[in-house]
Amino acid sequence: MKLNKILKTMENSLEYLLKNEQDFETLALSASNIPESCCIFLDDVKYAKDIRENVTMVLTTEEIETYVKEQTEYKGGFCVVKQPRLLFFEIHNYLENSVDYVRPVFETKMGKACQISPLASISESNVVIGDNVIIEEFAVIRANTVIGNNSIVRAGAKIGGQGFEFKRTQDSIVSVAHLGGVIIGHHVEIQYNTCIDRAVYPWDNTVIGNYSKIDNLVHIGHAVKVEENVMIVAQSGIGGRTIIKPETWIGFGATVSNGLIIGRNARVNIGSVATRSVQDEQSVTGNFAIEHSKFIENLKNNR
Structure with a gap:
């Protein structure tokens, strides 16, 4: 999945700027221990240390983006936005109807x-x-x-x-x-x-x-x-x-x-x-x- 495609098709009133955009497979919290490549949000620098190797995109503010670039080894993409947490969960809710995101359906x-x-x-x-x-x-x-x-x-x-x-x-x-x-x-x-x-x-x-x-x-x-x-x-x-x-x-x-x-x-x-x-x-x-x-x-x- 790519954020650019998702954000263009969903209703979103928040202004954002994508930098070095990367593919991701799912959404997760910064410390989530999962094998899939993921997109996370950061709205506090204290969680920057939790970024794992599978994180390919980070939704964050301009100030935290600068901190992450200077203080961590993260080399993936950024989506710079004033309210990263809100945009993150708006994306999550939008993907509720995406077969690429949710679990496959089977008979009980x-x-x-x-x-x-x-x-x-x-x-x-x-x-x-x-x-x-x-x-x-x-x-x-x-x-x-x-x-x-x-x-x-x-x-x-x-x-x-x-x-x-x-x-x-x-x-x-x-x-x-x-x-x-x-x-x-x-x-x-x-x-x-x-x-x-x-x-x-x-x-x-x-x-x-x-x-x-x-x-x-x-x-x-x-x-x-x-x-x-x-x-x-x-x-x-x-x-x-x-x-x-x-x-x-x-x-x-x-x-x-x-x-x-x-x-x-x-x-x-x-x-x-x-x-x-x-x-x-x-x-x-x-x-x-x-x-x-x-x-x-x-x-x-x-x-």
């Missing part, structure tokens, strides 16, 4: 010995359901979802829906299309009225690892990676792009901010608000969450 595939309620709603395309899967009444399974063998989706759960990603303009708020998917592993249980959003980019997925258990009324944002044997208790919220390592426990009503890494066998205890990554084996408590023993010590001192 159903495994053996499944128990699917007639009151469940399952997309007729782009869903793969493994063997011995249980899907209860009023569960919704959207396109681009994979559910592994022996997994359970309880009543009212919503899998693969549009997530909460919006961009402000001068006079409105623009919704960002979610074109990725959800992968649910083997022996997973998703309980009542939980919502798992699909990823934003076509190459990306929200993932729930094998044997993980998600309680009632949990929200899991786009592109979250929950690894194996994780338990997430009711009314918790996991922000987009967070990674939760194996054997971890997320307690009742906990909030985990977006883009964090929660380490292996860690604990985010009841009602905690985690705004920083959590180390392996670490237990955190409080709002904002800190190491559990320090939280208890502070509580005793305050009393």
Whole structure:
């Protein structure tokens, strides 16, 4: 794909200047670890260090373009624009209807010995359901979802829906299309009225690892990676792009901010608000969450 061709055919009110234009295969964030050549945006110089070798085009401001040329080894093309983030997501939304960008369409595939309620709603395309899967009444399974063998989706759960990603303009708020998917592993249980959003980019997925258990009324944002044997208790919220390592426990009503890494066998205890990554084996408590023993010590001192 070439930006020049895309920008000439889409409705766009932003002025831009293309320099050293290069082909790209998809859109991505600066730190995305994918094999495809990609176009990214930069609206802050602190992310310039994250530019990977597969990046061929950068949407950015004139000032950041100068910084990237002087301070990094990037040799690809630029699209210079005053609002690079906004233009980037306008391009993403425009490409929602491009077969070169989105996932190919296929007929939904159903495994053996499944128990699917007639009151469940399952997309007729782009869903793969493994063997011995249980899907209860009023569960919704959207396109681009994979559910592994022996997994359970309880009543009212919503899998693969549009997530909460919006961009402000001068006079409105623009919704960002979610074109990725959800992968649910083997022996997973998703309980009542939980919502798992699909990823934003076509190459990306929200993932729930094998044997993980998600309680009632949990929200899991786009592109979250929950690894194996994780338990997430009711009314918790996991922000987009967070990674939760194996054997971890997320307690009742906990909030985990977006883009964090929660380490292996860690604990985010009841009602905690985690705004920083959590180390392996670490237990955190409080709002904002800190190491559990320090939280208890502070509580005793305050009393």
